[in-house]
Amino acid sequence: MTSAAVTLCVFCGSRPGANAAYAQAAQALGQGLAARGWNLVYGGGKVGLMGTVADAAKAGGAHVTGVIPESLLQREVGHHGLDELRVVPSMHVRKQQMAERADAFVALPGGLGTLEELFEVWTWRQLGYHQRPLALLNTEGYYDRLLAFIADSVNGGFVTEAQAALLVVEREPQALLQRLAKLLPAPPSGPADLART
Numbered sequence: 132m133t134s135a136a137v138t139l140c141v142f143c144g145s146r147p148g149a150n151a152a153y154a155q156a157a158q159a160l161g162q163g164l165a166a167r168g169w170n171l172v173y174g175g176g177k178v179g180l181m182g183t184v185a186d187a188a189k190a191g192g193a194h195v196t197g198v199i200p201e202s203l204l205q206r207e208v209g210h211h212g213l214d215e216l217r218v219v220p221s222m223h224v225r226k227q228q229m230a231e232r233a234d235a236f237v238a239l240p241g242g243l244g245t246l247e248e249l250f251e252v253w254t255w256r257q258l259g260y261h262q263r264p265l266a267l268l269n270t271e272g273y274y275d276r277l278l279a280f281i282a283d284s285v286n287g288g289f290v291t292e293a294q295a296a297l298l299v300v301e302r303e304p305q306a307l308l309q310r311l312a313k314l315l316p317a318p319p320s321g322p323a324d325l326a327r328t
């Protein structure tokens with residue numbers, strides 16, 4: 132792993148979900164991020180979409196880091212095939228360590244945990260705690276009604292259009308990765324650039 136490589140933080144279901152398209156999308160996202168030379172940080176589980184995205188990223192050559200609270204090691208089946216599995220004391224430390232390593236955040240289809248993680252990084256962004264891109268993979272419209280509710284909350288005067296627009300939404304993994312790539316800051320100039328000055 133080079134320190135300049137982009138690290139994508141992925142939040143997703145600890146279950147596979149009821150539609151095979153969700154696992155296909157998780158696999159495509161894992162493969163796609165690896166193909167871009169990006170690395171992955173995620174919740175460290177082997178189950179559900181979490182395991183699927185991690186296995187695909189690892190198979191594609193990405194450096195994969197999992198961060199899992201000790202209390203969930205059994206329930207989410209800590210993935211021991213990763214480059215690094217960090218076992219941490221609490222959910223708060225997990226989220227903090229995932230966020231510290233991330234250059235951008237993506238939520239795939241998932242349940243309450245995924246929603247909580249997405250909304251946390253979204254609210255942190257609106258408060259200016261970080262400036263990193265956030266994206267939602269809306270596989271087969273899984274999140275359509277959530278997005279409709281966000282539009283309602285803009286109309287209701289509780290969320291600004293600018294806050295709502297912080298979330299990049301795409302239905303296809305490759306389109307989502309492409310949009311994120313454009314939002315990431317340009318990599319710092321390397322020694323070769325310096326040598327030319």
Ligand code: AMP
Nearest residue numbers: 143144145146174241242243244245247
């Ligand atoms: P889920 O979307 O509910 O399947 O959960 C996806 C991931 O979110 C799993 O790794 C859960 O451990 C994690 N998670 C569950 N509850 C929370 C929470 N309150 N805060 C942060 N992450 C959570």
